Amino acid sequence: MEKSINITLKVWRQASPKVKGELVSYKMDNVSTDSSFLEILDVLNERLVKERKEPIAFDHDCREGICGMCSLYINGHPHGKDGETTTCQLHMRRFNDGETITVEPWRSAAFPVIKDLMVDRSSYDKIIQAGGFVSVSTGGVPDGNAIPISKIDADEAMDAASCIGCGACAAACKNGSAMLFVAAKVSQLALLPQGKVERAARAKAMVMKMDELGFGNCTNTGACEAECPKAISISHIARLNREYLSAKFKD
Numbered sequence: 001m002e003k004s005i006n007i008t009l010k011v012w013r014q015a016s017p018k019v020k021g022e023l024v025s026y027k028m029d030n031v032s033t034d035s036s037f038l039e040i041l042d043v044l045n046e047r048l049v050k051e052r053k054e055p056i057a058f059d060h061d062c063r064e065g066i067c068g069m070c071s072l073y074i075n076g077h078p079h080g081k082d083g084e085t086t087t088c089q090l091h092m093r094r095f096n097d098g099e100t101i102t103v104e105p106w107r108s109a110a111f112p113v114i115k116d117l118m119v120d121r122s123s124y125d126k127i128i129q130a131g132g133f134v135s136v137s138t139g140g141v142p143d144g145n146a147i148p149i150s151k152i153d154a155d156e157a158m159d160a161a162s163c164i165g166c167g168a169c170a171a172a173c174k175n176g177s178a179m180l181f182v183a184a185k186v187s188q189l190a191l192l193p194q195g196k197v198e199r200a201a202r203a204k205a206m207v208m209k210m211d212e213l214g215f216g217n218c219t220n221t222g223a224c225e226a227e228c229p230k231a232i233s234i235s236h237i238a239r240l241n242r243e244y245l246s247a248k249f250k251d
Contacts, residue, residue, distance in 0.1 A: 033093040058117040068166030073104040078168035106171035131205035160188035169224035175216030180224040183240035200247035
């Protein structure tokens with residue numbers, strides 16, 4: 001049987017990057033516990049439109065936990081308090097009747113607010129453009145069983161590649177560091193034969209771009225791993241450090 005709860009949403013409203021923002025409260029009654037968090041925001045926006053008020057701006061796309069667009073800070077946690085879950089996969093059954101839920105955008109100097117809950121995460125795209133790719137010719141597509149990659153390396157590369165670039169790691173970090181994101185992208189290629197040719201240049205270029213864009217330093221508190229919706233391990237940060245130091249020594 002479907003249940004419903006009454007909640008209060010305290011949502012960050014900010015008309016533009018240069019305007020001071022504030023938390024605005026919205027009471028919502030008879031909220032279905034089977035609804036996802038984004039569906040509740042949809043319902044609230046429909047109400048605001050009917051009331052001739054400005055709807056809340058927030059990012060979303062696939063709503064299947066794949067794209068990483070649903071970047072919301074909910075009650076002090078990126079994507080909410082559930083582990084290994086994106087905002088679109090968070091359901092209202094995880095909240096209590098009468099609860100006040102605070103919803104904010106990512107808080108990081110490198111992710112400036114565009115409007116309300118939307119932030120500019122193009123800095124991640126710029127890091128990828130700096131070296132998160134394979135540009136050398138690796139020939140045609142070989143048979144999968146003929147690729148000389150051990151299962152351990154293949155599994156670890158796949159784990160790193162599961163990063164969806166949502167930005168939760170930087171938002172959770174007290175220093176606003178993007179190390180886990182960069183480490184995942186460097187690691188997934190450093191473990192594969194196709195990525196080894198450019199591994200030194202890649203590590204240096206991506207770390208340099210990360211620093212240039214204003215991300216903070218990593219102090220190994222582990223908040224990034226704890227809040228990552230794909231449970232990316234901080235062991236990849238150790239690999240990034242090795243890749244970077246090795247490249248610098250070669251110079």
